[in-house]
Amino acid sequence: xxxxxxxxxxxxxxxxxxxxxxxSAVMLILLTGRVAGISGIVGGLLKPxxxxxxxxxSFVLGMAAAPWLYQAVVGSFEFESPRGTVALVVAGLLVxxxxxxxxxCTSGHGVCGLSRLSLRSLIATxxxxxxxxxxxxMLMHVI
Amino acid sequence: MKNNMRFAVxxxxxxxxxxxxxxxxxxxxxxxxxxxLDLSMPWDxxxxxxxxxxxxxxxxxxxxxxxxxxxxxxxxxNLPTNTHVDKKLLLGAALFGAGWGIGGFCPGPAVxxxxxxxxxxxxxxxxxxxxxxxxxxxxx
Numbered sequence: 001x002x003x004x005x006x007x008x009x010x011x012x013x014x015x016x017x018x019x020x021x022x023x024s025a026v027m028l029i030l031l032t033g034r035v036a037g038i039s040g041i042v043g044g045l046l047k048p049x050x051x052x053x054x055x056x057x058s059f060v061l062g063m064a065a066a067p068w069l070y071q072a073v074v075g076s077f078e079f080e081s082p083r084g085t086v087a088l089v090v091a092g093l094l095v096x097x098x099x100x101x102x103x104x105c106t107s108g109h110g111v112c113g114l115s116r117l118s119l120r121s122l123i124a125t126x127x128x129x130x131x132x133x134x135x136x137x138m139l140m141h142v143i
Numbered sequence: 144m145k146n147n148m149r150f151a152v153x154x155x156x157x158x159x160x161x162x163x164x165x166x167x168x169x170x171x172x173x174x175x176x177x178x179x180l181d182l183s184m185p186w187d188x189x190x191x192x193x194x195x196x197x198x199x200x201x202x203x204x205x206x207x208x209x210x211x212x213x214x215x216x217x218x219x220x221n222l223p224t225n226t227h228v229d230k231k232l233l234l235g236a237a238l239f240g241a242g243w244g245i246g247g248f249c250p251g252p253a254v255x256x257x258x259x260x261x262x263x264x265x266x267x268x269x270x271x272x273x274x275x276x277x278x279x280x281x282x283x
Contacts, residue, residue: 017168102235
């Protein structure tokens with residue numbers, strides 16, 4: 001039966017964090033003219049293009065500094081990874097290959113694409129959300 | 144400062160803000176993500192608010208961006224131009240969604256978790272980079 005886990009419900013931090021993600025995407029597009037799509041940024045580092053390498057490296061380093069600065073300034077944050085190693089490897093391969101094949105992930109299609117009112121990104125977002133819900137909901141019942 | 148240096152500093156700052164957004168929102172916590180995606184367990188709807196908050200700022204930001212010829216730093220506005228809905232888009236999104244549902248990581252949180260040296264983050268990002276590498280070899 002479908003129930004809501006109200007004890008785990010954290011709408012305010014989720015909304016505030018979401019505003020920061022939006023702020024970052026808006027900063028990047030308005031200041032530099034580049035789209036904050038993380039799979040594209042990371043993938044672009046593996047396949048460097050002239051003039052498009054340094055900003056991508058810098059963006060990833062900024063993200064990498066985030067947990068360290070957060071711990072130094074605010075404190076620890078919750079991190080719990082419930083899946084085993086084999087599941088993580090399979091998941092990583094699917095996410096890496098799938099985001100490149102589909103030209104985007106939660107940030108590129110989900111945040112930036114929907115904000116641009118792109119139908120292509122809306123469809124991609126619908127597909128990865130539905131597959132994510134179906135796979136996560138079935139996983140523990142089929143293996 | 145030289146223009147390419149200002150470009151890198153601005154994008155580094157954006158990366159930092161993005162990472163903080165992932166951490167504060169709970170997106171960087173795979174257990175939270177799975178609590179959102181797994182409807183067979185008592186459901187945690189929190190992460191809907193992440194998308195809502197991001198798009199609330201993204202809508203006016205990109206509305207403005209579409210009307211600018213160049214970015215505020217004078218760089219060309221590189222907005223995506225592809226509008227085709229094809230098999231690659233649908234299959235890629237489906238594979239990504241499946242991997243997201245299995246692991247609880249999408250690419251941004253993977254970078255944050257790997258950078259904080261969490262073992263599972265390192266395992267996931269190694270596999271993710273391998274998946275990206277396989278794609279670029281197959282599509283050379």
